[in-house]
Amino acid sequence: MSNFASLVRQSNLINGQWVGADNGQTIDVTDPATGETIATVPNSGQAETQRAIDAAHDAFPAYAGLTLGERVALMRKLHDAIQDNLEDMAQMLTAEQGKPLAESRAEVGSSAAYVLWFAEEARRTNGAIIPSPIAGRKLMTTRHPVGVVAAITPWNFPSSMLARKLGPALAAGCTVVVKPASATPLSGLVWGHLAEQVGFPKGVVNVLTGSARAIGGEITSNPKVRKITFTGSTEIGKQLLAEASSTVKRMSMELGGNAPFIVFDDADLDKAVDGAIIAKFRNAGQTCICTNRLFVQAGIYDRFVRAFAERVSAMKVAPGAEDGSEQGPLVDDAALSKIEELVEDALSKGGDLVTGGGRHDRGGLFYQPTVIGNATSAMRVTTEEIFGPVAPVYRFESEEDAIKAANDTDYGLASYAYTQDLARAFRLQDKLEYGLIGINEVLIVAPEIPFGGLKESGLGKEGSWQGIDDYLETKYTCIGGL
Numbered sequence: 366m367s368n369f370a371s372l373v374r375q376s377n378l379i380n381g382q383w384v385g386a387d388n389g390q391t392i393d394v395t396d397p398a399t400g401e402t403i404a405t406v407p408n409s410g411q412a413e414t415q416r417a418i419d420a421a422h423d424a425f426p427a428y429a430g431l432t433l434g435e436r437v438a439l440m441r442k443l444h445d446a447i448q449d450n451l452e453d454m455a456q457m458l459t460a461e462q463g464k465p466l467a468e469s470r471a472e473v474g475s476s477a478a479y480v481l482w483f484a485e486e487a488r489r490t491n492g493a494i495i496p497s498p499i500a501g502r503k504l505m506t507t508r509h510p511v512g513v514v515a516a517i518t519p520w521n522f523p524s525s526m527l528a529r530k531l532g533p534a535l536a537a538g539c540t541v542v543v544k545p546a547s548a549t550p551l552s553g554l555v556w557g558h559l560a561e562q563v564g565f566p567k568g569v570v571n572v573l574t575g576s577a578r579a580i581g582g583e584i585t586s587n588p589k590v591r592k593i594t595f596t597g598s599t600e601i602g603k604q605l606l607a608e609a610s611s612t613v614k615r616m617s618m619e620l621g622g623n624a625p626f627i628v629f630d631d632a633d634l635d636k637a638v639d640g641a642i643i644a645k646f647r648n649a650g651q652t653c654i655c656t657n658r659l660f661v662q663a664g665i666y667d668r669f670v671r672a673f674a675e676r677v678s679a680m681k682v683a684p685g686a687e688d689g690s691e692q693g694p695l696v697d698d699a700a701l702s703k704i705e706e707l708v709e710d711a712l713s714k715g716g717d718l719v720t721g722g723g724r725h726d727r728g729g730l731f732y733q734p735t736v737i738g739n740a741t742s743a744m745r746v747t748t749e750e751i752f753g754p755v756a757p758v759y760r761f762e763s764e765e766d767a768i769k770a771a772n773d774t775d776y777g778l779a780s781y782a783y784t785q786d787l788a789r790a791f792r793l794q795d796k797l798e799y800g801l802i803g804i805n806e807v808l809i810v811a812p813e814i815p816f817g818g819l820k821e822s823g824l825g826k827e828g829s830w831q832g833i834d835d836y837l838e839t840k841y842t843c844i845g846g847l
């Protein structure tokens with residue numbers, strides 16, 4: 366951890382103070398590639414959360430009262446601080462999360478880009494003058510920060526998922542309480558360090574680690590929290606929605622996915638294979654927009670599976686920090702066991718093991734990149750989020766069948782299709798029930814676009830102008846008697 370040691374914070378940031386948990390307990394942070402403990406962070410609970418919320422609440426009026434110019438200047442400094450520390454932040458991310466260093470660099474770079482985007486969007490949070498239907502009145506809307514925001518973030522993109530929440534919150538004038546995932550807290554705590562370093566006033570950014578249940582319980586029940594923004598599983602998202610209903614908070618939810626990747630007979634085979642490799646194996650398959658199900662049309666099925674499996678079996682599986690690593694370890698034992706169960710289930714139901722199918726020779730949390738052919742809807746991989754390097758391939762006959770199968774899920778986050786038929790591309794845009802659609806393209810996320818799921822994949826959008834909208838209240842004012 367030598368390179369990034371100066372960025373490691375092993376305490377909570379509450380009201381400008383770096384403090385441990387009240388009970389003195391800690392949680393180990395391990396490197397999933399080696400199992401080594403690289404840091405410890407506080408195991409906080411309800412009381413610390415309440416203090417963090419109080420701090421954010423007390424800091425809110427003054428922070429919201431800064432001029433737009435002052436807030437934008439702070440945001441730009443935060444952006445620059447991330448850029449200046451990009452390499453060390455990327456190494457820290459790989460050390461606690463496991464993804465290849467190239468992916469960590471891209472993630473931290475995108476974090477900086479979100480901060481800059483929202484600094485710019487803050488300048489455009491204007492209201493409106495509304496033509497009055499009644500004489501002697503002026504009608505107008507103005508926009509205001511919602512207040513204290515609580516952000517709960519996952520371990521798979523511990524930096525950029527926070528950037529999409531902290532960026533718009535701070536740009537809008539909100540104060541924040543952040544709870545990073547316990548597996549990857551360092552990439553969350555470092556935001557507290559950088560925010561403090563560039564001059565955000567105390568209490569504006571609070572970060573605390575510990576018991577999800579205790580921290581989450583306080584966040585959902587405390588009336589001072591006006592908005593919760595969450596990225597994680599659909600199961601926990603539903604729980605947070607239910608818990609927060611008693612205090613009627615604004616809720617943004619980025620939840621699970623079950624992305625289809627459809628390859629039509631008329632696809633450019635090489636491009637489809639390139640796309641499938643990235644969309645399936647990025648972050649060892651542990652992203653909510655990763656391909657879960659590959660649907661391949663009968664006429665190209667054999668050629669696609671052969672070419673895809675050849676590339677998959679040649680992938681370099683190695684610790685993320687090793688040169689040329691294309692797939693790192695899974696995040697923990699539970700993830701590894703789940704993958705083993707899903708593969709066993711698929712093979713027991715007639716799946717054809719094309720490549721991979723077991724733990725990798727490297728041992729530990731490494732799993733072989735795997736392709737299973739002749740997948741069917743009876744397999745668990747059809748309905749469950751795989752979240753690992755396993756690609757089930759289903760054969761289909763007609764466009765109609767592919768769309769029907771693709772939409773046959775409670776989720777609706779990302780979808781991908783490869784075709785050279787323009788008319789079909791537009792039909793897919795119309796019929797795929799997904800918040801994100803990539804046609805002949807898989808790297809489709811950027812600060813400029815509204816990222817968000819349909820159906821049980823979420824509520825609200827992150828990125829684009831809509832990404833800041835969720836952090837603003839609209840007030841309407843009527844001035845009469847004119």
Ligand code: ADP
Binds near residue numbers: 544547578581601605
């Ligand atoms: P994942 O499968 O990505 O780990 P989770 O939904 O389990 O997704 O976790 C995402 C985030 O939600 C993590 O920060 C985790 O600690 C937090 N979390 C888990 N359970 C709860 C809960 N009951 N209340 C609040 N946060 C929770």
